[in-house]
Amino acid sequence: MTKKKSLSDTVAQIAQTLPALGASSGLIRNQALRGLAELIERSQVELLKANEEDLSQARKNKLPEALIDRLALSQTRLSQLVAGLRETASLPDPLGAIEDYQTLPSGLSVGRLRIPLGLIAFICEARPGAVAEAAAMALKSGNAIIVKPGKEAKATTTALAPLLAEALESAGLPGMAVTLLPELTHDGLKELLSLNQYIDLVIPRGGENLIRFVDENSRIPVLRHFKGVCHMYVDEGADHQMALELAVNAKVNRPGTCNALECLLVHQKEASKFLPLVGAAMISQGVKIVSCSEALPYLPGATKAKPDDFGREFLGPKIAVQLVADLDEALAHIRKYGSRHTEAIVTRDHKRAQIFLKNADAGCVLVNASTRLNDGGCLGLGAEIGISTTKLHAYGPMGLRELTTTKFVVQGDGHLRH
Amino acid sequence: MTKKKSLSDTVAQIAQTLPALGASSGLIRNQALRGLAELIERSQVELLKANEEDLSQARKNKLPEALIDRLALSQTRLSQLVAGLRETASLPDPLGAIEDYQTLPSGLSVGRLRIPLGLIAFICEARPGAVAEAAAMALKSGNAIIVKPGKEAKATTTALAPLLAEALESAGLPGMAVTLLPELTHDGLKELLSLNQYIDLVIPRGGENLIRFVDENSRIPVLRHFKGVCHMYVDEGADHQMALELAVNAKVNRPGTCNALECLLVHQKEASKFLPLVGAAMISQGVKIVSCSEALPYLPGATKAKPDDFGREFLGPKIAVQLVADLDEALAHIRKYGSRHTEAIVTRDHKRAQIFLKNADAGCVLVNASTRLNDGGCLGLGAEIGISTTKLHAYGPMGLRELTTTKFVVQGDGHLRH
Numbered sequence: 001m002t003k004k005k006s007l008s009d010t011v012a013q014i015a016q017t018l019p020a021l022g023a024s025s026g027l028i029r030n031q032a033l034r035g036l037a038e039l040i041e042r043s044q045v046e047l048l049k050a051n052e053e054d055l056s057q058a059r060k061n062k063l064p065e066a067l068i069d070r071l072a073l074s075q076t077r078l079s080q081l082v083a084g085l086r087e088t089a090s091l092p093d094p095l096g097a098i099e100d101y102q103t104l105p106s107g108l109s110v111g112r113l114r115i116p117l118g119l120i121a122f123i124c125e126a127r128p129g130a131v132a133e134a135a136a137m138a139l140k141s142g143n144a145i146i147v148k149p150g151k152e153a154k155a156t157t158t159a160l161a162p163l164l165a166e167a168l169e170s171a172g173l174p175g176m177a178v179t180l181l182p183e184l185t186h187d188g189l190k191e192l193l194s195l196n197q198y199i200d201l202v203i204p205r206g207g208e209n210l211i212r213f214v215d216e217n218s219r220i221p222v223l224r225h226f227k228g229v230c231h232m233y234v235d236e237g238a239d240h241q242m243a244l245e246l247a248v249n250a251k252v253n254r255p256g257t258c259n260a261l262e263c264l265l266v267h268q269k270e271a272s273k274f275l276p277l278v279g280a281a282m283i284s285q286g287v288k289i290v291s292c293s294e295a296l297p298y299l300p301g302a303t304k305a306k307p308d309d310f311g312r313e314f315l316g317p318k319i320a321v322q323l324v325a326d327l328d329e330a331l332a333h334i335r336k337y338g339s340r341h342t343e344a345i346v347t348r349d350h351k352r353a354q355i356f357l358k359n360a361d362a363g364c365v366l367v368n369a370s371t372r373l374n375d376g377g378c379l380g381l382g383a384e385i386g387i388s389t390t391k392l393h394a395y396g397p398m399g400l401r402e403l404t405t406t407k408f409v410v411q412g413d414g415h416l417r418h
Numbered sequence: 419m420t421k422k423k424s425l426s427d428t429v430a431q432i433a434q435t436l437p438a439l440g441a442s443s444g445l446i447r448n449q450a451l452r453g454l455a456e457l458i459e460r461s462q463v464e465l466l467k468a469n470e471e472d473l474s475q476a477r478k479n480k481l482p483e484a485l486i487d488r489l490a491l492s493q494t495r496l497s498q499l500v501a502g503l504r505e506t507a508s509l510p511d512p513l514g515a516i517e518d519y520q521t522l523p524s525g526l527s528v529g530r531l532r533i534p535l536g537l538i539a540f541i542c543e544a545r546p547g548a549v550a551e552a553a554a555m556a557l558k559s560g561n562a563i564i565v566k567p568g569k570e571a572k573a574t575t576t577a578l579a580p581l582l583a584e585a586l587e588s589a590g591l592p593g594m595a596v597t598l599l600p601e602l603t604h605d606g607l608k609e610l611l612s613l614n615q616y617i618d619l620v621i622p623r624g625g626e627n628l629i630r631f632v633d634e635n636s637r638i639p640v641l642r643h644f645k646g647v648c649h650m651y652v653d654e655g656a657d658h659q660m661a662l663e664l665a666v667n668a669k670v671n672r673p674g675t676c677n678a679l680e681c682l683l684v685h686q687k688e689a690s691k692f693l694p695l696v697g698a699a700m701i702s703q704g705v706k707i708v709s710c711s712e713a714l715p716y717l718p719g720a721t722k723a724k725p726d727d728f729g730r731e732f733l734g735p736k737i738a739v740q741l742v743a744d745l746d747e748a749l750a751h752i753r754k755y756g757s758r759h760t761e762a763i764v765t766r767d768h769k770r771a772q773i774f775l776k777n778a779d780a781g782c783v784l785v786n787a788s789t790r791l792n793d794g795g796c797l798g799l800g801a802e803i804g805i806s807t808t809k810l811h812a813y814g815p816m817g818l819r820e821l822t823t824t825k826f827v828v829q830g831d832g833h834l835r836h
Contacts, residue, residue, distance in 0.1 A: 019753065023777060104798050108787060113775065117809050200809050221639060221810045242832040249834040335437065357531065357827045359441060369526060369830030378835065379826060380522045391535050391618050392639045393811035396826040408797060408814040409775045412787030414660040416667040417796065 007191050008198075010179070014144055015119050015198040017174035021142050022116055026093030028171050033089035033136055036167035037082045040132070043163060044078055050159035051128065058152055066256065071126040071152055081129050084383070088136045091382045094400040095142050098409065108415050112406035116142035118200035120403070121192060122385075123214055125150040125206035131157055134203075135164055135178045137385050141403040144177045146199070148184050148192065150206070157182045193218040203398075205386050208313075223398065225363075225389035227313040228258030228341035230371040233265040233330040233356070235347035240274050242368065243346040247278055250344070250371040252285045255316050258387065259342045259374045262313055263320040265330045271298055271323055282319060291321040311337035327352050331359050338362060340389040342374040363389055363396030425609050426616075428597070432562055433537050433616040435592040439560050440534055444511030446589050451507035451554055454585035455500045458550070461581060462496055468577035469546065476570055484674065489544040489570055499547050502801070506554045509800045512818040513560050516827065526833050530824035534560035536618035538821070539610060540803075541632055543568040543624035549575055552621075553582055553596045555803050559821040562595045564617070566602050566610065568624070575600045611636040621816075623804050626731075641816065643781075643807035645731040646676030646759035648789040651683040651748040651774070653765035658692050660786065661764040665696055668762070668789040670703045673734050676805065677760045677792040680731055681738040683748045684713065689741055693717055700737060709739040729755035745770050749777050756780060758807040760792040781807055781814030 021029075040047065051073040058068050094114060101111035120143050122134045131149050138145035149157040157180050165175035184192065193202060196219045203223050204214035211224045232250055234243045250261035266274060275298035282289055289302035290309045296302060299321065309320045310333075324330045334343055343360040345367055347353050353367045364374040364387075374397060376384025381399030388394045394402040439447075458465065469491040476486050512532060519529035538561050540552045549567050556563035567575040575598050583593035602610065611620060614637045621641050622632035629642045650668055652661045668679035684692060693716035700707055707720035708727045714720060717739065727738045728751075742748045752761055761778040763785055765771050771785045782792040782805075792815060794802025799817030806812045812820040 019749075019777065022779075102798060106796075108791065108796070110797050221808070223810075239832075245832060245834060253835050331437075353829070357829075359437065361440075362825065364826040364828060366828040366830065369828055369833040370835050372835035373526065373828065373830070373833060374826070375835075378524075378526070379528050379828065380520060390639070391823045392641075393823075395823045405809045405811075405813045407780065408782040408792070410782060410784040410787055410791065410797065411771070411775075412784065412791070414657075414663060415787040415791060416663060417671050417788050417790035417793075 007184075007188055008195060011119075011146065011192070011195050011198045014146060014176050014179050017144050017177040018116070018118055020174050021144055021177055024142065024173060026095065028173065029093075029139055029142065030089040032139060032167050032171035032173055033085055035170050036132070036136065036163060037085040037089070039163040039167055040078060040085070041082050043159070044075065047078065047156065047159055048073055048075070050155040053155040054153055057155075063152065067126050067152065071128070071156075073128060073156065077129060081132055084133060085136050088140050088383050091140065091400065094140065094404050099406060106415065107413065109411040111409050113409045114404050115407055117403055117405055119144045119146070119198055121146045121148070121199050121202045121220070123148045123189065123202065123204045123206075123210065125210060126152045128153045128156040128160065130205065131180065132160060132164075133383070134205075134385055137383050137400060137403060139168070139178060141400050143403055145179070146192070147178070147180045148189055149180060149182055151182075154182045190217050193220060196220045203386055221393075223386065223388045223390060223394060225258065225339070225341055225387050227339050228260070228387075229262050229311055229313050229337060229339040230259060230342040230344070231263045231265055231330075231334050231338060232261050232344040232346065232371060233324070233327070233334075234267060234270055234274060235327065235345055235349060235352055236267040236269050237348050238267075238270065238274075238346045239348060240270070240277060243274065244278050244281055246344070246346055246368070246370050248281050248285060251282065251287055251319050252317070253370070253372045255314070257372070258313075259371050260315075261319065261371050263310060263322060263337070265322050265324050265333055266295065267330075268294070268323050268325055271295060275299055275321070286317050288318045289321060290318065292323055294323045295321050313339075327355060331356070334360050334362075340395075341387065342366070342371045344369065344371050363387060425602075425606055426613060429537075429564065429610070429613050429616045432564060432594050432597050435562050435595040436534070436536055438592050439562060439595055442560065442591060444513065446591065447511075447557055447560065448507040450557060450585050450589035450591055451503055453588050454550070454554065454581060455503040455507070457581040457585055458496065458503070459500050461577070462493065465496065465574065465577055466491055466493070468573040471573040472571055475573075481570065485544050485570065489546070489574075491546060491574065495547060499550055502551060503554050506558050506801050509558065509818065512558065512822050517824060524833065525831065527829040529827050531827045532822050533825055535821055535823055537562045537564070537616055539564045539566070539617050539620045539638070541566045541607065541620065541622045541624075541628065543628060544570045546571045546574040546578065548623060549598065550578060550582075551801070552623075552803055555801050555818060555821060557586070557596060559818050561821055563597070564610070565596070565598045566607055567598060567600055569600075572600045608635050611638060614638045621804055639811075641804065641806045641808060641812060643676065643757070643759055643805050645757050646678070646805075647680050647729055647731050647755060647757040648677060648760040648762070649681045649683055649748075649752050649756060650679050650762045650764065650789060651742070651745070651752075652685060652688055652692060653745065653763055653767060653770055654685040654687050655766050656685075656688065656692075656764045657766060658688070658695060661692065662696050662699055664762070664764055664786070664788050666699050666703060669700065669705055669737050670735070671788070671790045673732070675790070676731075677789050678733075679737065679789050681728060681740060681755065683740050683742050683751055685748075686712070686741050686743055689713060689716055693739070704735050706736045707739060708736065710741055712741045713739050731757075745773060749774070752778055752780075758813075759805065760784070760789045762787065762789050781805060
């Protein structure tokens with residue numbers, strides 16, 4: 001009688017790939033990434049066929065249109081994915097640099113060597129492209145990764161799994177270093193989140209419910225954001241045209257994302273001139289406005305905000321507006337309602353810009369720029385695996401460097417402790 | 419009828435000191451540190467009297483001598499503490515620097531601003547000096563801190579608490595930013611560890627049981643090491659005299675600490691000449707040797723090691739010895755038994771030194787230096803709040819920088835997302 005291999009055994013085996021990954025050169029890891037790009041290119045037909053299976057199941061189950069859209073692959077999306085993999089391969093190696101190297105008065109040389117974090121568990125929802133991207137970032141940074149994709153993407157990710165293993169093995173790396181677990185049940189996920197002897201980090205990516213589930217059940221450190229309640233403060237004396245363009249872009253460019261604008265804070269002195277402008281622009285873009293009573297007279301078509309409209313992630317074409325007396329009041333509002341994700345100020349005043357940058361508590365704080373720019377790609381990170389709203393390890397968008405850590409490397413000549 | 423203020427309310431109030439701390443200048447924070455040094459100097463008599471109370475209680479309760487020694491203050495220890503506080507005040511401000519500043523092709527300027535982590539809970543055992551040092555490091559780095567000292571140090575820490583508040587307030591900072599909770603019960607500690615809406619980080623410092631309790635009960639991220647099982651590998655061709663001095667220093671300098679040597683790995687070709695030397699030296703220092711069977715013939719006075727002698731933290735005058743065939747076998751032993759704390763190699767060979775530095779998985783890896791040097795002071799960090807064996811956020815000794823994080827600060831000129 002053969003027994004099915006336990007999850008814990010599988011994860012232990014995956015953890016055993018870490019020494020080989022850690023010792024591998026950047027050239028080899030890049031070769032695996034380019035190999036994966038080529039394999040995905042060559043397997044387009046099979047991948048699209050598997051994806052069609054997932055899509056017809058999703059339609060049968062009457063899943064929401066937004067989810068079906070995220071689930072869907074197309075030749076265009078596959079080409080973008082392949083291009084992204086090649087771009088990741090061409091980024092500098094995040095490993096091996098020695099930072100802060102110094103020779104101490106004792107003669108001891110001390111530095112910090114960039115090393116991989118170890119074994120990462122990535123728990124995500126429907127988007128199959130996110131699976132390949134996360135795997136690529138883990139591999140580039142010398143980490144092993146276990147991916148639990150959304151069950152809606154089961155056929156697609158099952159078709160993707162052997163390509164990942166083949167790309168790794170062709171480059172001489174252990175195939176299990178990237179392991180997809182499309183079959184993992186809810187109970188299996190709970191068990192996975194308890195294996196802190198093997199797994200170093202959990203990254204959930206998806207809706208608030210998924211993230212909360214992972215956070216509450218994990219014995220392993222979790223990097224996550226629950227939600228993005230992003231504010232933009234239009235300061236006294238701000239350029240109205242710039243503020244208008246920034247607010248509209250931040251709200252309507254992609255309202256369903258975490259860095260979309262949810263609440264506009266406006267200095268009371270700008271209300272009478274700025275609010276009618278921005279109100280008309282929002283409404284012409286189909287955005288519903290809820291507002292504090294003081295702003296209401298300047299916002300034709302707006303309705304009075306309920307208390308829980310502040311601090312809310314609308315995830316759609318709706319925005320809250322609040323008048324404030326000054327910068328301090330804007331910062332107090334952000335302290336009360338912000339989610340440590342993205343906060344922006346529109347101002348001409350240098351000093352207030354500096355105060356806002358220092359005191360608005362968020363992983364990304366912007367001056368005269370759209371909140372939608374809080375994104376690894378837009379901020380020059382090259383690639384992004386998520387946005388952290390916890391301050392430990394990584395705060396804000398997480399790129400390749402956030403998937404690494406450093407260890408102290410010390411070289412002496414018989415140095416003792418006295 | 420008045421109700422006692424709940425723990426959660428107290429912690430919420432402490433969290434409210436964060437904006438003032440974050441906005442404070444380094445000069446002000448240093449002024450508070452120097453004020454604290456002076457207050458402790460002026461209150462020596464009261465502090466020593468309170469400490470005598472704790473000590474007589476400890477003797478009455480027949481606590482172990484080692485614990486009573488850690489608990490004890492003296493004029494010398496107080497002077498060292500005061501000097502340490504002044505040294506911390508004179509270190510560079512860990513806050514406010516902008517790192518990795520760049521202007522992207524889009525014209526957007528992006529940098530990472532060093533900011534405090536937030537509110538730290540520090541859970542420790544008997545040493546009263548550790549309480550003041552942790553408070554000083556938190557304050558220097560702009561964090562608020564809640565300290566739960568060991569109950570054995572209750573009188574001493576109760577006498578220390580008003581000095582901390584006075585030092586803060588005299589500098590114009592909120593007195594609650596450093597709060598000691600000497601009265602907190604076991605259940606209270608459990609409640610504290612659940613307040614993840616206010617507390618950003620927990621640092622336990624003490625024995626394995628304390629750390630395990632904190633780790634298992636915390637809903638807040640924990641930076642910790644359970645134990646230090648430190649190895650030293652004596653490579654083929656190593657300088658025997660150097661290896662002897664390093665091994666003896668690493669074992670006997672302070673055997674009760676986490677960076678003391680627990681297991682000596684010796685290349686088989688060096689066994690016949692090196693082992694008798696090191697064996698005699700250890701025994702003359704009162705160190706008991708347990709060894710693998712292959713090394714036993716070269717170690718008069720040693721006994722055969724039991725399987726669980728490997729991977730064990732003896733915390734006393736005892737050492738395990740294991741012969742290995744080569745560097746690979748040494749690394750495999752460390753992978754199996756190490757605790758990600760401190761690993762050392764003694765070698766003359768540059769290439770093997772590099773391989774060891776890269777592949778030994780520990781927060782601190784040393785070449786030709788004593789494991790006892792893995793300490794914030796010895797490695798140039800200025801001060802240390804603990805040694806982390808988890809890879810997230812900080813790996814190895816944690817100095818002031820490890821009590822900070824960065825946020826993205828972005829400056830544009832009306833930049834939109836397209």
